[in-house]
Amino acid sequence: MTSPLKPPEGDWWSQPVNRRESIWLGLGAIWSVILFGWMSVWTTAGEQNPIGETYRIEAEAFREKMSAYKDAATETDEGLVPPGTDVYIQAMRFYWDGAPVVLEAGTEYDIHLNSMDVQHGFSLRPEDALSKQINLQVLPGYEWVVPMTFDEPGTYHIICNEFCGEGHRTMHGTIVVTEGS
Amino acid sequence: MAPDDTTDTVPVMQRLYDRIWLLAAAALLFFAISYVGWGWADVFSIPTG
């Protein structure tokens, strides 16, 4: 019986499989292993991974860290220059607090992401290369520390890409990356 | 290949594939562990920063 509408009779398990179908299954299995393997290997060998430490934190506690960070940072025309390699960015309706921030190319920074209120989307790209864009989810109640090292100087633009209310489309910020020393 | 109705010539894998409630229960259990349980373990073990 080979109708999908009728029950197959007897021993259908032992029906031989067409040779080309078997070859296809082999190719499919190899491709599946490649998909899994490449993704796994990249977490240790690759330069781009959405991986960083997560901590639970109340909104107020993050505000305090933000305050301390801003006090220790240097205000310039282009933006905040962080005191060390920790960069704090807090999303809120409808503003990226901590931006604009001025960083140096070639230095590894720890970007601390948190939301003060609802979920937001941290969407970042250099202004002269819109296809180089990445997107990370920003949650209230969590501090996500994602290391980043910018290789190209320029102005990078932050847009919010998680719906957060009527002013969602106005949430814009910048990260200015200067030539590395 | 002529149809064969004797149940003892049916391979054990075929009989397993016919046990839909067993398969369903196993799948539900697997999902509960792999996606839900492991995920909860992750989310509920985040340290305070």
Next chain:
Amino acid sequence: MAHRYDVLGLFDNEYDDEGFRTCSVTGLRIHHTVENHVKLFGLTAVVALLVGGIFAFTVATTRWEAIGLLGPDAFYTHLSMHAWNLLIFWMVFMEVAILYVGGPMVLGRRLPWTKVATAGWLTMVAGAVAVNYTIWTTSTPNEAPLLTAYVPMPVSPWFYAAACLFIVGTVIAALPFFVAMWREKREYPGKTLPLVAFAAFVTSIIAVEALVGGLVAFAPAMLWRLEIIEWVDAAWYRQMYWIVGHGTQQINLVAMITVWYFLTHVVAGAEVVSEKVSRTAFILYLFFINLGAAHHLLSDPAVSTGWRIWNTSYAFYGATFASLIHAFAIPAGIEAGRRKRGKGGGLFGWLTSAPWGNPVFSSTIFSIILFGFLGGITGVMMGQLQLNMTWHNTFATVGHFHATVVLGTTVAFMGLLFFLIRTMFRRQWLSTRLAAVQPYLYAGAMGVAVLMMMYVGILYGVPRRTVEVVSNIQGTEFDLAAASPLFAIFGIFALLAIAAGVLFILLAVGSLLFGKRIDDGTNVSDLVADGGLAMAEDPDDPVHAYEMRGTFVLCLVFLAAFVITYLLNWYLLTQLWSIGA
């Protein structure tokens, strides 16, 4: 034998003394309890399609900022209406109908617990209307829920309650299916279910996971909004929500594939080339497909790398392997089945000689090709942990899911409805010519729109869920205006697709209201596969002995597209600066 609540002669087929009739197209023995409920759920689905489709117009003409129809006050409400009516109500009402067809109808049984089926329908309708109402009446301080209603965005608690009501209704409506399957297995313990029935069963279990996940996410959210509980954790909500968020899409996938096996058999003469291999694929889906909910949590904090890699891969890509099986088995079934019927000839004669003028056939084939090439491949791309960063929350994500649920599932369901209008509602299509052309228009236009969505998302980083961001971003000179030309193409083809969608509704509703009645003597040769369906049951002419080389070539082309897309996506990723621990 018109049903007590028959309207417009839509529920009045003739049945024998036991309540059965034999379908002259499929040969199935159909009981009126099943058929009338399938029709009820199918008609309701079309109403949802219409409502959601109206909002497709307002949403598309807003995202195409050259028109920019709506402002931020209205857009997100319209987007929510579009999403819930199409992604959930259109799909789920059809899927209950498909469960009834795949289960009791294919098995030649009556529908058990008919009062429960009707109660389920009533509850689902109440839930759907309530969801529509709560979305439409969104007002300060609440925000529109969109599809996801992400905690802690302030969303009306009555929205969450309405969503729970719809879910509970769906569970109730599914119960008669489970009872029918239980009785069938108890009455025939040594018998194997037909492939379509087995597939329907797998669909139902995937649905159970999705629906329970929905209740687990929405009920606490509702309690929090009612201030009965203090807080719901955002990361926990996301993990739970996406069980229903993505799980419902997996129901769409497996239901669609069930429909593919059914329709390719009936209208094109396809047969099952290997019961063992196809069933293995469905079992892989059963175990692994819902793990893919993790795709939405790849660019998230909180969940571990191990959890993300394991679940996003559907356990070593087990469910992707299953899809690759169906990618071969379905066209191979058509090829071998048609060669057996003398319709082969060369490498692709089985395909070129197929009934392309039959909208049931063309819809099904377009669904298969476009789901595979546009939907499936991009799904695997986005589901790779690292590539996800370039897709997450961009308009490319929207492109992906329009490829899967519109080009894939909706086109397949439209084909199924064309089929049911003829075979269950027993009306001729209002215009055979327009019906023949509708799938080409819809799939073609939507296909271009989908490609544009993907390009603007990946190559220009255009966000999803944003009312205005291309031509102008408030407070800065920076914009994404470079994407405007592609958006113009998107806008035009989205409108063409919507027009083709309107054509479908007109043909469907028009046929039901004004189509010529079909009696038992009417010629059905345009629907039934050449050679009739009985050829599939000849044990001395097994289908697996026939050539499948045309399918093999098509699958190699598909694999090549997969590999090339993979390499391009990974190349783009490596151009980025260094990110992550």
